Amino acid sequence: MKKYTVQKGDSLNSIAQQFGVKDGQTLRSYHNIYCPLEDLLGHEPVPGKELLIPEDLKYLKEEEEVTDPMNGYDDEAETTEESSEEQQEESQEEKKEDKKKEQQSESGSSEHDGKYFVVQKGMCQCNQGFKLPKFKVTSHQKHYWNDADGKADYLAVTEDDTQLDPTAQPFGQCKLKPSSGGYLPCAYAPVGKWTKTYEKVKIMDKSCVTEVSELMCSTGGKITIFKHGQQSEAGKSQASDANTKEQQVYNPVMDFDEFKEETNDTDQLYYS
Template structure:
C-alpha cells in the first residue's frame, strides 16, 4: 500500500472542500484516513486550521474509499494486452508443436504382412526381391486371408534363404559379384510403436532393416491384398451382385399381390 500524501490546508478550506477537490465522495472518509495514519496528537478537527498537514490517500486508495474500481492506466492496458497476445501466441505455438509431435511418419502408411516384397540397396539387381516371413507370432492377421500375419520388428527371415537378394555389390571378386549372404541386424528400425503384437513394434512401408555387410533392406510391396471377405458378401445385395457377375444366379422373382386398403364407389346420376 502506498504512503499517505501530505496536503497543506489553505485559508478557509474545510474537509468537505478538500475531499471534493481530491474526488472523495464522503468527507468523513478523508478524516478517518488522516486520523488512522497520523501520529498521536496530530488528529484533524472537522475544520482544520491554515497550514495544517493533512494526510490524504493516493489515487488508488481514493477509488477504494469511494467503493469504485480504479480506472485502468492506458499504458498499463497496452502492456497487459501485449503480454496477453504474447501468451496466446506461445500457447498456439505449443499446441502446434504438440500436434506435430502427435503426428507420426507412419501416418497413411500400410502395415507390412507375411510375404511382403523387400529389396536391398546394395543388390546388383535393385529389383531383386525377397519375401519376408512372419515367424514372430500367429496372432494378428490382415485382409481375412489365412497366413497374412502382421510383421513385427523381430521378423528377419526371408525366402529365398540363400542368395536372398541375388548378387551383392559390396562383395566384388575376380569372377564378378558374390551372392548375397544376408546378415540381418537384430531388429528392424523405423518401426511403429503405437501398434504392437505381443510387445513387439509392427512394420510399415517405411520400416528398414540393416544388413551387417552394409546394405539397407526396405519394403517394396507391403503384402496386403484387396480381397472380398465373408463380411463383404454378407453386406452385398444379391441382385446387384448377380448383375455384375454372370456366374452368380439371380435370386428368384417373387409375385407380389397388391394390398387394397379401401374401395371408393362413385355413383353418377343420369337424367
C-alpha cells in the first residue's frame, strides 16, 4: 500500500481519481480496514492526515473503465463517445449524399447541351433595344473557337466580355426611355458579368458564354445571344467556284448562274 498526505481541497473522490482507485467509498473502506483506530476516516478526509492508498488490483478501476468523482462511472464520457460515433455516421451519410448529388448532376442534362460557344463576331440583342451589336473580346487574346488561323472574329467570349461593338449606343434606341420625339438613345451599362455561362469550360479562369447566357443592363434591359457567330460562310469566291450543274441538282428550282451574277455585284456574306 501507499501513503498519501491529504491536502487542502482534497476529497475522497478526487484522491481516488488521482490514484486510480475505483471510487471514494472504496478508498475509505480500504483505509479504515488497515489504519489504526485513531486514524479512522469519516465522511471526508482531514488535511494533514495520512491516507492509505491500495495497490491491490481488486480496489483499482480496470483500464477500460472511466471513473467520475461521484460513482466510479463516467456517464458523460460514454455519452460523448456515443455522440462522436453518431456524428461520424452522419458525416459519412452526408458525404454519400453529396457524392450521389454530384453524380446525378454530372449525368443529368444541362441547359448548355447542344448549344454553341459564342465568338466575337456573334451578335446579341436587348429586349428593350432595336439593333444587334457584335461582341468585343477584351478578357484575353488566346483562345479561338473552331478557327486554326486565330482570326479575331473567332475569339471566345467569356463572362468578363461585356463590351460591345459599337461601344456607343450599341442597341440604338431604348424602349424604356420614351419621349415626345421617340425613344431616347441606348445608354448601355452592363450590371456585373454574363450569367448562365458554362462553368465546365474556362479560359484564364473565366467561364465561357454560350447561346443561353444572359446579361442585364442597369437601365432594365435583358441582353441575350442573337447569333453565336460560328456559322460557316459563303462569299463571292465560293459562289463563283461552285459547279453550276452540281448546285442545280441540289436546288433545281434555283437558277445558279443568275445567282452567281448577283453575288458578284454584292459584298454580302451568306450564312448557312
